[in-house]
Amino acid sequence: MQKRNKMDITSYHQKYFRPSCLKVLNLRFNSWEFYSLFSEKTHDQIKLPPELTRTPEDTLLNYFSVLREAENMGGRSCGTVGQARTPFPIAYNFLSKEYQNKLSYDEYFNSFAGIGHTSLIKLFRVPDGKKGIKFFYEVETIEGFKGKRAEYFGYSYGFIQLIHEKEGFRISDLSKFEEDFLCAPYHGWDHDGEAVVEVKYGSWCKLIQQMYPTVITGYFKNIYFHGTDGADYCFIFVTLTNGTDVEIAQYRKVSNDMWIQVNMKPEEECLTEKRVLIPGSRLEGEINS
Incomplete structure (x- = not known):
């Protein structure tokens, strides 16, 4: 095996050890007014406004924008983080009825354990051999767990399938893979x-x-x-x-x-x-x- 020189080692550090500097894409719903419309409702009492899901792109950008300041870290000493737990039941309603039947709300909520902030940094439609609606995404999250004083960045990616229901486009499947460094x-x-x-x-x-x-x-x-x-x-x-x-x-x-x-x-x-x-x-x- 050929040994790498100093230039190769430097390029490896630049390529694999540095975090993303991409622009954040999920910047909708920046005020409390939006979340206040749903703050007293459970996930099964929420009905999304139809304009949030008119196109596949709208559905995904609005979904990740809702999740941007969702927090499930088990409590932090500095007090409330972002919009706390309020976004989760809203985001759950971006899933299709069939997907919700496979994934309960509690399972969905627990899948965000340790996450306190989510930034969408990549989103684009990819070819789907089955003629469906398929997107690739990557997110940057701020994570931390109870008992740890420090937070850290995490990166995940995956694919999202969408279908059109009566109320608009909904997420019918979502995969998530954590990245290692x-x-x-x-x-x-x-x-x-x-x-x-x-x-x-x-x-x-x-x-x-x-x-x-x-x-x-x-x-x-x-x-x-x-x-x-x-x-x-x-x-x-x-x-x-x-x-x-x-x-x-x-x-x-x-x-x-x-x-x-x-x-x-x-x-x-x-x-x-x-x-x-x-x-x-x-x-x-x-x-x-």
Whole structure:
């Protein structure tokens, strides 16, 4: 394995250890008047104004704006934080009826344990092979638990599905994955988009004939290659605050035809047995060399 020089170490620290400086997106409902409309109501007594859910984008921006100053940290010595617990029953009503049947209000509320403030820093619609409404999001949270005097920043990301109900667009599913800031700089090729493509579609699937230059626009990465099957491929990644690249879409094009979204699963289609990659192994050495 090739050793990294001082410049490489510096770039690793810049990429993986620094928190986000992106602008906050969930800045609606900055006054107490909005929350006062619901402050005396339980989650099953709340009816959202229809203008909050007219479009998928409105639904999500308003949902995260409601949650911005929601607090479930078990009490802080400095007194009330933000809008305290008031936002949670409001936010719960942005979920679809079916989703609420799967996730009770108490379960929903407890999923925010330790969180005192939420900033939405990434939100964009992503292609959905099932023709549904799907978004990617990333949030920056201020967290702290009872018994700890200090708060700290946490970062999470995931995907959100929406459907249209009679009252407007509602969240029908939401995934959440916490980001780590130690594994990426010390271990693993699977945090880097180019390495992911080279390993999975090159080493595993033997599909790469020629890699093309990566196109980076903001926090998006488009990684292209020409395949041994004669087709061109494009993999779209988004870079998280911790520097990790997350795949959000795959496309394939034959000759001069249009790009068609695909869903290849190299772990299932190209590996005949389960592999465990460990630091210093031959395959990892190939990627880092």
